[in-house]
Amino acid sequence: MSKIIKLQKGLDINLQGKAAESLVELPLAKEYAVSPLDFENVTPKLLVKVGDKVKAGTPLFFDKNNERVLFTSPVSGAVSAVNRGEKRKILNVTVEADAQQESETFKTLDLQKASREDVIEQLLKSGLWTMIQQRPYGVVANPADQPKAVFVSAFDSAPLAPNMNFVLKGQKENLQKGLEVLSKLAAGNVHLSVNAKAEGEMTSLKGVEIHSFAGKHPVGNVGVQIHHIDPIAKGDIVWTVNIQDVALIGRLFLTGKVDMKKIIAVTGSEVDQPQYYSVISGAPIASLLQNQIKAQPEGGSVRIISGNVLTGKKVEANGFLTAKASQITVIPEGDKYELLGWIAPRPHRFSVSRSYFSWLCPKKEYKLDTNVNGGPRAFVVTGLYEQYLPMDIYPMYLFKAIVANDIDKMENLGIYEILEEDVALCEFVDPSKTEIQKLVRDGINLMIKEC
């Protein structure tokens, strides 16, 4: 075991509604959805029309920018709708599930003998390729590239994040296979970063370089881990895969079938019984939250987030689970005025600033709502973002370079190393209420366009 990499910077936001370690198997829902909007810079081109019969693993659409990248159905059934938004932009494709589930058949490749190209082909055809994310930029990996290395984080440190050791209990074989598949793809190593405080079975996985991390969120973010293992320089390409998706990839290569069953933690202060659910990817939110949302006071409503409170996506009650989510969080909406709130002592509010009292009770679990708690301002406070980004980067200079569209500076100051999720805490603590994640995505999109 190598030495533990200990990070001093960061913040664990202690929220109400942590999932109890019990698992509920949900029955098959009526409809499942695949959305191109869950991926950055994908221009979908449909391969099916409403009414078409599909199996799990049948392609629904592909990416116009990279025609080999297919997006496949998670279930078998009939395409029930192609939902479009403004300018006929495709929002999602829904599939009505059959009672009897069938999958397209794939090879159970012998990885010793199979070529890299065979492995890539199998991943592309099954649609599981879309689980592989490229850094820099956080887009779906390009099958024509050969990455320097592949990085997997074996734990999630975000607020109320699922315990991956629990989620992946009994999946060791799938994980092992999945990691073998990934090691076929990379020029260098597959790096697996484990939680030093709760390694679980992860350290017994073979054929990977294991790194042990300790610290506060964002220590579980793969981007932060890469920074401390082997940072991304200009021209480098590395790939990352979520740990649960590694198991799904392993399952495909072991069984030859697309089985998108995964485990989702349903969390948050407004959930009656926060716990884990076993569902198929793209499941309707309603199936996970049935009779689970607490009654709200008059005039109150809730925010449902597919993902965690820092980086997740707002979804409607009739929406669907997003592709990369491994949790759902439900918190109260904060659309209320508060008389002289900025000057009041507000003893029950959470803040990293000592102008509130939350520093007195570090163990307390908080119920946070979606209020911005202020208006947007120019950057004023300095030295704050640095404390929540455990990288050798000057975040404010990077953000200002993005505002100024200065590509050279963005490159030099570290745009290749970060994604939205890595700066989410900066956005959380920011007294100027800047939309930092959106800013970073704009900067990355500019880089993609110009380079």
Add this chain to the structure above:
Amino acid sequence: MKGLRKLVDNMKPTFVEGGKLSFLASTFDAFETFLFVPNTTTKSGAHVRDCIDMKRTMFFVVLALLPAFLFGCLNTGLQVGLEGFQAFLYGLIRVLPMVAVSYIVGLGIEVAYAQIRKEEVAEGYFVTGLLIPMIMPVSTPLWMVALGVAFAVIFGKEVFGGTGMNIFNPALVARAFVFFAFTPQMSGEKVWFSDWKMLGATDATTGATALEQLATTGQMQWSVMDAFLGFIPGSFGETSTLCILIGAAILLFTGIASWRTMLSVFAGGLALGYLFQALGVTDYPAYYHLLVGGFAFGAVFMATDPVTSAQTNMGKYIVGFMTGALAVLVRVVNPAYPEGMMLSILFMNALAPTIDYFVVEANINRRKSRIKTVK
């Protein structure tokens, strides 16, 4: 609260776009957000946000200024021969017009600019507006205060784009403007003492400030304790090092001001003070510099302004140290003007971006070479 909210909601349509008074939208918004934390919710990105905002940040700076402000009231009365509560009351009445002028002129200009830019009114002036009367001699005529404020807000801040974009500390710009534009009125001994005859105030026995005495004779007529507690003539809010330290404690505890800057300013001042003492240039102890004049006030409330000071941690050490050292250098070496803090902070404001530039360049180079060594 509900009634008040209803009132605001009823007025709102008049001020939003399309309403009769929509040209006052920023003003209305400023009042509304003063009364109520707005009900805006997050749309993208982090769904939850920290409770701190710019209003609360600035409020805590004002809170930190209060001990020095209240002591300033007392001291103003004491300096004209009054005692106890009467002295405090005298000082309070003496300074309130200055505070009022500072806020009315300053906020008026701020709001007008926010209106033109169609932005929300920034809170920076809450602090600046109180700082300005505190760093002026108490007898500064109100029209000079008004001119100084107008100059500072327009040319010190708004021309650069408003709060967060300015290069120089606006309060010090006001002070410097008044000092250099009206030098005859602003120098001499009388200006440090209030000239109002009320509440039984007598003609003050005016005399040189501690700083002037140290510069000319190397001694001062007050004890170290008096200087520390603040019973000496000087600008309204700067005299009591004790009260300023209470403010410093509030700022450091809440994390609003940078301890790096603050500590380095004191370190820089002491270091050069001791050097001069060791060289025999001065024959009073180095820590005198921290007790008299505007050194402590500048170190705690002005040099730590996050916008105009250095923005990198390393830069904060360097800029802070140089600010303190330069202030003492000006005080000791320059014969014409005994106070160096104002010019020193303004000078380092100008230099801070350059120092930050080199710190960031070092980071860029380190990041580049780091990647090479890993490979």
